[in-house]
Amino acid sequence: MLTLASEFGRRGLPIDLVLGRATGEYLALVPKTIRIQDLRASRLLFSVLGLIRYLRREQPRVMLTALPHANIVGIISSMLSLRRIPIVISERSNLSRTVADTKLVREKFLPFLMRLTYGRADTIITVSYGVAEDLIQSIGLDRNSVKTIYNPLDIKHVEEQADEPLDHPFAVEDGRVLLVAVGRLDFAKDHATLISSFVRIATKRPVKLAIVGEGPLRGSLQTLIDELELNSSVALVGFSKNPYPWMRRAALFLQSSRREGFPNTLIEAMACGTNVVSTNCESGPAEILEDGKWGRLAAVGDAQGFAAEVMAALDEADPPDVRRRARDFSVEKVADAYLLAMGVDPTNAVGKERSY
Numbered sequence: 525m526l527t528l529a530s531e532f533g534r535r536g537l538p539i540d541l542v543l544g545r546a547t548g549e550y551l552a553l554v555p556k557t558i559r560i561q562d563l564r565a566s567r568l569l570f571s572v573l574g575l576i577r578y579l580r581r582e583q584p585r586v587m588l589t590a591l592p593h594a595n596i597v598g599i600i601s602s603m604l605s606l607r608r609i610p611i612v613i614s615e616r617s618n619l620s621r622t623v624a625d626t627k628l629v630r631e632k633f634l635p636f637l638m639r640l641t642y643g644r645a646d647t648i649i650t651v652s653y654g655v656a657e658d659l660i661q662s663i664g665l666d667r668n669s670v671k672t673i674y675n676p677l678d679i680k681h682v683e684e685q686a687d688e689p690l691d692h693p694f695a696v697e698d699g700r701v702l703l704v705a706v707g708r709l710d711f712a713k714d715h716a717t718l719i720s721s722f723v724r725i726a727t728k729r730p731v732k733l734a735i736v737g738e739g740p741l742r743g744s745l746q747t748l749i750d751e752l753e754l755n756s757s758v759a760l761v762g763f764s765k766n767p768y769p770w771m772r773r774a775a776l777f778l779q780s781s782r783r784e785g786f787p788n789t790l791i792e793a794m795a796c797g798t799n800v801v802s803t804n805c806e807s808g809p810a811e812i813l814e815d816g817k818w819g820r821l822a823a824v825g826d827a828q829g830f831a832a833e834v835m836a837a838l839d840e841a842d843p844p845d846v847r848r849r850a851r852d853f854s855v856e857k858v859a860d861a862y863l864l865a866m867g868v869d870p871t872n873a874v875g876k877e878r879s880y
Contacts, residue, residue: 525590525614526553527676531859533557542578544571544594549765568593575601579609586866590614592634599641610646612866616675617785618655618806619662625711625783639663647865649673651786654807671865674811675786676858679850682795686768692734694759695773700732701838704774704798706767706789709739709760711782714803716741717827718780719748719758724831726757729838733778736770738763771796776837782824784808791853794818794846801833818849 526541533539539558546562554560563574579587579601587609589598595613602611623632642648642663648670650656656672659665695702703722707713715735722733735745735758742760749758764770767789771777777793779802786808793800800819802809813819820833837843863870 525588526550527678527855528588528859528862529558530555530678531676531855532863535859540578540582540584542575544568544574544597568597572597572601572604576605579605579607583607584609586610586612586868588612588614588862588866591616592619592638595645596637596641599644603644610867611644612647612649612862613642613645614649614651615655615659615785616651618658618783620658621783621806635663643669645669647671649862649865651675652808652811654811655785658807673858673861673865674853675788675791676855677788677791677795677850677853678855679795682768682792685766686772686796688766688769690769690773692761694732694734694761695770698732700730700757701775702773703731703733703776703778703834704736704770704793705733705778705780706736706770706793707779707781708737709735709741709745711741712784713737713739714780714782714825715745716748717825717830718778719745719752719754720827721780721831721834722754722758723752724828725834726754728835731757733758734761734770734774735759736761736764736767768792768796771798774798776801776834778830778834779803779809780830781805781809787812790819791850795850797847799837799840799843799846801830801837803830812849814849818844818846 529539529541533555540561541554541558542561544563544565546560561578563571565571565574587598589595598611602609623634650659650670650672651674653672656670660667660670705718709715725731746760749755771793777798777800779787779790781803783805790800790802790812802821803824804810804821805824813821820837822830822833860870
């Protein structure tokens with residue numbers, strides 16, 4: 525959302541970024557052209573009254589929200605504000621998988637709440653066709669109300685950040701081929717399968733694997749690395765605000781997810797010029813890679829199959845020009861599509877009113 529908002533602001537559109545609580549490290553990345561509206565709510569649900577007041581006071585031209593809880597709050601607030609403000613909501617993950625995997629009781633009620641509210645949105649945007657189909661089937665939406673627009677990528681920013689120095693001992697060239705994965709260390713990313721596949725790769729290739737990210741499964745993943753005696757060749761290097769130097773220096777970027785909505789990291793790696801191997805999970809990878817045209821796909825949870833695809837990619841004599849595919853997701857193209865979905869002409873989208 526920040527990438528989109530920044531692009532709208534760059535074009536001279538008046539943008540408000542409305543937050544339930546304006547905290548977190550990403551606030552520093554918000555351009556000065558964007559006005560931050562802090563509702564000062566302790567929880568997202570408690571932001572309804574503040575958002576109603578904001579909508580009545582500012583009367584924005586259109587409101588764009590993302591993720592289920594914020595979408596629900598946005599729709600309810602828009603209705604209760606008694607202002608006719610168009611609302612466009614964005615859905616970014618596979619709903620049925622998310623509900624099936626969660627242990628939180630409140631998350632199990634999401635489909636019910638979404639059925640009650642999503643039909644009142646003017647437009648529903650999904651980040652992939654897989655997410656769209658799952659959403660339609662899960663909560664019974666009218667297909668005509670759902671549009672798919674892929675996530676945007678600021679390619680120039682990625683390229684600039686990728687050129688930054690990488691000061692980490694594991695990144696030092698030592699004759700081994702560097703493989704890289706980036707993502708939260710949690711159940712959905714399934715790094716355990718990635719590590720298990722690496723065992724098979726390491727017996728046949730001089731390789732090392734850097735996993736960039738933090739999360740609740742760090743301890744169990746480190747235990748697995750210890751048990752497999754991979755400490756010298758697999759490293760959990762921690763969270764990085766700028767993972768792009770890792771991607772740029774990698775021979776391959778690897779993604780082993782059980783599920784995705786739309787895996788931005790695949791496109792980011794491709795923008796760095798790095799070829800990719802991914803699981804064919806729901807949903808996104810097959811769409812991004814066009815069923816294997818731009819990178820190799822393996823079955824979810826299949827360590828042996830994943831290892832085979834990695835080794836085939838390493839041996840590939842004529843790999844695809846992945847930078848070419850990454851350009852299809854440029855922020856300029858995606859911003860145009862969003863503006864059209866919000867009823868704004870992207871060729872004449874500058875106005876005086878506060879909006880979005």
